[in-house]
Amino acid sequence: MPVIRTVGLTHVYNQGSPFEKAAVNDINIEIEKGDFIGVIGHTGSGKSTLIQHFNGLLKPTSGKIFIDEEDLWADKARLRQCRFKVGLVFQYPEYQLFEETVAKDIAFGPRNMGLSEEEIKQRVAEAAEFVGLKEKHLERSPFDLSGGQKRRAAIAGVIAMRPEVLILDEPTAGLDPKGREKILTQIRNYHKVTGNTVLLVSHSMEDIARYADKVLVLADAQIKFFDTVDNVFSHAQELTGLGLEVPQITKVFLGLAERGYPVRRNIYTVEDGK
Ligand code: ADP
Incomplete structure (x- = not known):
């Protein structure tokens, strides 16, 4: 059973005005539970609009979205339930930190869910453990943390709601290489440990190659490819035409695999200490 399914999902901004724009157009997709999906596409291809539909932040102009095969927009109760099931981490989420302490900030979502203090x-x-924040960080003001730590605290706030689907929009934007690596490794661990579904929107084809199992490529408001990383990246020429360059190292590995060498795509990935 797919965890997310869309039927004819379409979103038009400024409908009926001269600025009318279909940002996602007739999207039909099934996302299976437990998948780690990289979402990629040029700026303006519709990535943000699409993911905002997955947790009901935007309402479709037409079409439907099903979470665990239940119509997200059926009624208010269903919408609320789906919003807890699908956690969305926006770009630069640290700008939304606002509580006195990191612990209170992370607790904000679970508290809204009406959980007991013990559970919270x-x-x-x-x-906090998933994102690598230590106990000593929890009682600090979020504004006293480093840039990378703030980002991780904000991600923890969504993880604390234990969403079945975790969606992150460019979670490494603006971080240095060490900070990027740390966050991506933590997201991978989160996926491994919980078995939950992860959607990672990224500009980096290299990050997608290293961390995702499947890739969703959007172009001009539609799905161009949705398949395993190897299958999608073997269309290097078409991807280049969309302004998406397949990393050289991936091309080499795909070439070797095509010639029958027993290669593993992630063989050049630094494994997280195991
Ligand atoms: P991406 O995340 O891939 O950059 P977006 O979903 O942000 O793409 O945007 C898709 C298209 O919709 C773009 O042409 C963008 O200009 C337009 N768009 C996005 N948000 C709005 C909005 N709030 N009002 C009007 N047009 C928008």
Whole structure:
């Protein structure tokens, strides 16, 4: 059973005005539980618009979205439930930190869910651990953390809601290479440990090649490809035409695999200490 399914999902901004624009157009997709999907496409291809539909932040102009095969827009109760099931981490999420302490900030989502204090405490500790924040960070003001730590605290706030689907929009934007690596490794661990579905919107084809199992390529408001990383990246020429350059190293590995060498795509990935 797909965790997310869309039927004819279309979103038109400024409908009926001269600025009318279909940002996603007739999207039919099934996302299976447990997949790690990289979402890629040129600026303006519709990535943000699409992912905002997955947790009901935007309402489709037409078409439907099903979460666990239930119509997201069926009624208010369903919408609320789906919003807890699908956690969305925006770009630069640290700008939304606002509580006195990191712990309170991470607890904000679980508290909204009406959980007990005991449960909230447990979830804050668990989420902090996933993103590599230590206990000493939890009682600090979020504004006293480093840039990378702030970002991780904001991600923890979504993880603490234990979403079935975690969607992150460019979670490494603006971080240095070390900070990027740390966050991506933590997201991969989160995926491995929980078995939950992860959607990672990224500009980096290299990051997608290293971390995702499947790739969703959007172009001009539509799905261009949705398949395993190897299958999608073997269309290097078409991707280049969309302004998406397949990393050289990936091309080499795909070439070797095509010639029958037993290569593993992620063989050049630094494994997380295992
Ligand atoms: P991406 O995330 O791939 O950059 P977006 O979903 O942000 O793409 O945008 C898709 C298209 O919709 C673009 O042409 C963009 O200009 C337009 N768009 C996005 N948000 C709005 C909005 N709030 N109002 C009007 N047009 C928008």
